[in-house]
Amino acid sequence: xxTVMRVNFEPVRDVLPVQRADFPLADPTLADPMNAVALVDxxxxxxxxxxxxxxxxxxxxxxxxxxxxxxxxxxxxxxxDVQAIANRKMPVLWLGAWEFDTRIFDATATVGSGAxxxxxxxxxxxxxxxxxxxxxxxxxxxxxxxxTAFMVGFVTRLPAVNGGxxxxxxxxxx
Amino acid sequence: xxxxSPRMLNDLFNAKLSTADGKEKLAAYGGSYIRDRLREVSxxxxxxxxxxxxxxxxxxSVNHDTLVKIIDVEPKSRAxxxxxxxxxxxxxxxxEKAEIAFFTISSEIFQKTEQELLAYEMxxxxxxxxxxxxxxQEIEDREFVLHIEAACQALQTEANGGTPTALNYAGIxxxxxxxxxxxxxxxxxxxxxxxxxVLPIQRTDIVNLFKLIDGNRLRCERLLMTxxxxxxILQWTVEDNGDRIQSETTVDGYKYNTLLGRPYIRTIKTDxxxxxxxxxxxxxxxxxxxxxxxxxxxxxxxxxxMITFQAWEDIGMGVINIASVRKLxxxxxxxxxxxxxxxxxxxxxxxxxxxxxxVNNRVEQGLKFPQVVSF
Numbered sequence: 001x002x003t004v005m006r007v008n009f010e011p012v013r014d015v016l017p018v019q020r021a022d023f024p025l026a027d028p029t030l031a032d033p034m035n036a037v038a039l040v041d042x043x044x045x046x047x048x049x050x051x052x053x054x055x056x057x058x059x060x061x062x063x064x065x066x067x068x069x070x071x072x073x074x075x076x077x078x079x080x081d082v083q084a085i086a087n088r089k090m091p092v093l094w095l096g097a098w099e100f101d102t103r104i105f106d107a108t109a110t111v112g113s114g115a116x117x118x119x120x121x122x123x124x125x126x127x128x129x130x131x132x133x134x135x136x137x138x139x140x141x142x143x144x145x146x147x148t149a150f151m152v153g154f155v156t157r158l159p160a161v162n163g164g165x166x167x168x169x170x171x172x173x174x
Numbered sequence: 175x176x177x178x179s180p181r182m183l184n185d186l187f188n189a190k191l192s193t194a195d196g197k198e199k200l201a202a203y204g205g206s207y208i209r210d211r212l213r214e215v216s217x218x219x220x221x222x223x224x225x226x227x228x229x230x231x232x233x234x235s236v237n238h239d240t241l242v243k244i245i246d247v248e249p250k251s252r253a254x255x256x257x258x259x260x261x262x263x264x265x266x267x268x269x270e271k272a273e274i275a276f277f278t279i280s281s282e283i284f285q286k287t288e289q290e291l292l293a294y295e296m297x298x299x300x301x302x303x304x305x306x307x308x309x310x311q312e313i314e315d316r317e318f319v320l321h322i323e324a325a326c327q328a329l330q331t332e333a334n335g336g337t338p339t340a341l342n343y344a345g346i347x348x349x350x351x352x353x354x355x356x357x358x359x360x361x362x363x364x365x366x367x368x369x370x371x372v373l374p375i376q377r378t379d380i381v382n383l384f385k386l387i388d389g390n391r392l393r394c395e396r397l398l399m400t401x402x403x404x405x406x407i408l409q410w411t412v413e414d415n416g417d418r419i420q421s422e423t424t425v426d427g428y429k430y431n432t433l434l435g436r437p438y439i440r441t442i443k444t445d446x447x448x449x450x451x452x453x454x455x456x457x458x459x460x461x462x463x464x465x466x467x468x469x470x471x472x473x474x475x476x477x478x479x480m481i482t483f484q485a486w487e488d489i490g491m492g493v494i495n496i497a498s499v500r501k502l503x504x505x506x507x508x509x510x511x512x513x514x515x516x517x518x519x520x521x522x523x524x525x526x527x528x529x530x531x532x533v534n535n536r537v538e539q540g541l542k543f544p545q546v547v548s549f
Contacts, residue, residue: 006236007238076237076238077237078235078237079238079240080235080238080240080273080275080276080277081240081275081276081277081278082277083275084274084275084276085317086316086317086320086321087320
């Protein structure tokens, strides 16, 4: 079981080549750090038809899979710069390959045709997970060829040998 | 730079970018120019004069790496009449405090190859400056308009029992809504239907707008309106203006800096402040703050043959006392973003960021006259 901290999604490679794009939140109240389901860094966002971002999976339903392409949120909970902008924009990793450590994952969950996260190079997908007492849109293991969910990255370092964080590379799949 | 042809400026720009020293000089040149123009053209800076702050004026967070500046708000106090033997009530002093958070406004990242630059006669340095200034100042103003609108709507909701209530012709005719921080114009009140048509401003409208602020132990000190709405002021009759002003206005236009005794600001940015919306403000000390953490910075670089440039600034702005801004609506439809009772909201709110700066000319579509075809 992962533990959510102040910083939950950190780069371990140069981020300069990665294009970070700001999108307005479809639900601006999620930028409020006191919101019970406030967004945290490392959650996965989908882009709406209005070119805003929303959680890629239904937050109230644990095990709900993302049905759209998702992008990782790179802004810690309650950041002032997010709250300062009238439309409440938040940045996602939009284009380019990256390698990050994340705490927003559930290695043991098996969602749909997925599998627990047990191996290096295993693909991961996005689903609603529970960490501690609340839900997040995070990562679970992808089931490989039998799983039709979007892959969003590959495990490069397992939590057991990475201080409890899941290291993955992504950005090349979407 | 006077007397230098635009083409020569482009060449100079290109040449300078090839040396480290040149890059610094160009950056310095661009930077100083931008700061000056930005102060000149942004309407929010005329309403909330920007204050330069430094890192040491700001507060950090233990949860993330962003900054706020905390502003103290005047504490409550009062006096009372008492007898010789009586005692006044006590107040344990506590002043509210509010945070103003900082964020960045950036231009786009402009890119062009050295070779394609040769195809332009216009001075590219000038284009860089103008584009950057324009983009940044528009977003400053757009953010400001969104904040003041939110402030007006918050008070309006409070005055209607905490329920967002449609403010339109029908609501006023049926006494279904209280006009507290937002008021419809006289012509909108009697329009007979709920539309997005902007009706001409009447003298009474402005007086009533003043009263929305003046009645709360504050004083309206400034108006913000579009050029379009200002034009309707030129239609005021001799009954509104009197002989002398009417004569002057007919010949020279309205040439005073005040309207009914209060300064006003006009803007041509009708895609940000939409026609039909007029805001009234107190002086800044009762209203809010605008902080500049980093003045406009200008980055310019050339890697191989690709020239890249970008400008940005770091600012914070906030409406702290929401009672210090009020709004006049000159249309009969509902502009409350929560109710949007007439589904006309898109006519009244600032356009999206990516819709700003719409091009007026139609050259790209081939619409220029006479049509000349080169081959």
